[in-house]
Amino acid sequence: MRFDPTAAPPNSHWVPPTWITKSAKPAAAPSHNGLGDSWDPIHPTINGIDLTKPDPRLRFPSIKIKEHGMASSIAFINVNILDSTGRAPYLGDVLVKREKIVKVGGKLSAEELQGAHIFEGNGRTLMSGMVDAHTHFSWTNAPSLEGLAEMPIEEHTIFSAKSAQTFLDCGYTMCFGAASAKERLDVVIKNAIQNGDIPGPRFLANGKEMAPADGALIKGITRFVETKEDIERAANELADMGIDQCKFSMSGEEILEHLRAEDTTFSDELVAAGVEAAHARGMRVCSHARSDEAIMQSLQYGVDVIYHASFISDATMDALEAQKDRVFVAPALNFPYSTLHDAEAFGYAVSKAEAAGYARELEIAIAGLKEMRRRGIKVLPGGDYGFAWTPHGGYRDLEHFVKLLGMTPMDAIVAGTAYGGELMLHPNDLGKIIPGAYADLILVNGNPLEDISLLSHKENLDVIVMNGRVHKAENVGFKTCSR
Numbered sequence: 266m267r268f269d270p271t272a273a274p275p276n277s278h279w280v281p282p283t284w285i286t287k288s289a290k291p292a293a294a295p296s297h298n299g300l301g302d303s304w305d306p307i308h309p310t311i312n313g314i315d316l317t318k319p320d321p322r323l324r325f326p327s328i329k330i331k332e333h334g335m336a337s338s339i340a341f342i343n344v345n346i347l348d349s350t351g352r353a354p355y356l357g358d359v360l361v362k363r364e365k366i367v368k369v370g371g372k373l374s375a376e377e378l379q380g381a382h383i384f385e386g387n388g389r390t391l392m393s394g395m396v397d398a399h400t401h402f403s404w405t406n407a408p409s410l411e412g413l414a415e416m417p418i419e420e421h422t423i424f425s426a427k428s429a430q431t432f433l434d435c436g437y438t439m440c441f442g443a444a445s446a447k448e449r450l451d452v453v454i455k456n457a458i459q460n461g462d463i464p465g466p467r468f469l470a471n472g473k474e475m476a477p478a479d480g481a482l483i484k485g486i487t488r489f490v491e492t493k494e495d496i497e498r499a500a501n502e503l504a505d506m507g508i509d510q511c512k513f514s515m516s517g518e519e520i521l522e523h524l525r526a527e528d529t530t531f532s533d534e535l536v537a538a539g540v541e542a543a544h545a546r547g548m549r550v551c552s553h554a555r556s557d558e559a560i561m562q563s564l565q566y567g568v569d570v571i572y573h574a575s576f577i578s579d580a581t582m583d584a585l586e587a588q589k590d591r592v593f594v595a596p597a598l599n600f601p602y603s604t605l606h607d608a609e610a611f612g613y614a615v616s617k618a619e620a621a622g623y624a625r626e627l628e629i630a631i632a633g634l635k636e637m638r639r640r641g642i643k644v645l646p647g648g649d650y651g652f653a654w655t656p657h658g659g660y661r662d663l664e665h666f667v668k669l670l671g672m673t674p675m676d677a678i679v680a681g682t683a684y685g686g687e688l689m690l691h692p693n694d695l696g697k698i699i700p701g702a703y704a705d706l707i708l709v710n711g712n713p714l715e716d717i718s719l720l721s722h723k724e725n726l727d728v729i730v731m732n733g734r735v736h737k738a739e740n741v742g743f744k745t746c747s748r
């Protein structure tokens with residue numbers, strides 16, 4: 266490890282796991298959870314529910330966007346089709362009718378091209394729009410954490426709508442809300458997108474993040490939950506508002522210094538009661554879990570999406586592997602990465618970020634994420650964007666996946682598209698170029714398999730189609746029927 270071990274907080278109990286030490290020492294698995302109930306990490310259950318599969322009570326959220334205009338037809342001809350099934354790109358045509366992809370591959374006939382808007386490939390790559398699994402439309406690009414709480418609600422609503430459009434402008438057609446700075450901001454934007462009132466990606470809404478008052482990362486945007494009753498009430502209120510998933514802030518964050526990444530903020534009782542209340546209403550639960558204990562609590566009580574997962578131990582990794590068909594991990598690497606590399610201009614020196622522990626955490630997290638990939642655990646992009654040094658529009662998680670995690674560009678793109686469809690609970694409708702899927706597509710000027718950083722810069726996206734409608738078309742002439 267290259268980080269300065271003295272950067273570890275005095276109460277750090279991180280033990281280097283076997284994928285770092287390369288030793289064969291078997292992990293000691295706990296036999297009971299924190300509530301004293303027996304716990305089998307390989308056959309995990311909670312309240313009789315099998316934790317290796319999604320809770321059958323979860324609902325399938327609507328992802329439909331209303332179409333107000335006339336029925337349209339779009340044809341991409343002679344494009345390199347990167348379909349996100351894992352198959353190598355191949356040259357062919359793709360036909361879109363109304364909001365769906367109807368034909369993929371081969372050559373479209375003159376009849377099929379009749380009346381269609383035609384885009385020619387000319388060496389470009391057609392792929393699914395991307396997913397961000399850790400989205401905060403309402404993070405205001407503020408230069409401090411508390412700054413996120415300062416915008417008045419009217420400006421904040423407009424700002425959030427603009428963020429939604431920015432994601433779409435950058436080729437993101439699926440966003441999964443990871444907390445909303447005010448309770449209803451996410452759901453209002455989701456409703457407006459689904460009604461066809463504003464442009465934006467398909468979106469699943471979150472509420473304000475929840476934490477006990479003394480464990481809140483940013484007090485001004487946190488709903489305080491101290492007791493089982495508090496968290497049950499919160500979950501029910503969010504469900505009543507039409508929110509899709511809720512967020513528990515279960516560990517600290519190095520930048521806070523007083524509440525470190527390795528500190529755990531939720532009691533086992535609170536996690537267990539919160540997940541049960543959310544699942545009973547069909548809502549999923551996400552956790553801000555940097556500490557090993559918080560990751561383990563997430564797994565023992567049924568959290569569905571784990572964010573960060575930095576300080577994972579051997580025993581917790583084994584438990585996560587057993588639940589890999591149910592749980593998604595989104596590390597949001599861009600926040601620690603940019604806090605180390607880009608925050609200086611905003612008054613947060615590199616030396617300060619290193620002293621706070623970000624270099625250490627990033628290095629430990631990267632090793633853990635590589636191990637997760639090796640074990641087939643689903644790791645998704647999604648970057649916690651919306652601070653001054655990680656502003657909206659600078660989305661570059663797939664680049665991090667290749668450059669920091671050593672993923673192949675193809676694996677990064679599948680994680681950034683097809684896994685998105687799974688996260689949105691619509692794996693056959695979203696994230697792949699297959700007949701019957703929604704036409705949420707991007708035409709990339711170049712080959713992202715040769716240069717993944719093409720996807721980090723929106724000027725490389727010549728065409729963006731959302732729900733079968735052209736959102737952007739640049740460097741392409743519109744034509745009709747060329748065969």
Ligand SMILES: [Zn+2]
Nearest residue numbers: 399401443649
């Ligand atoms: Zn976040």
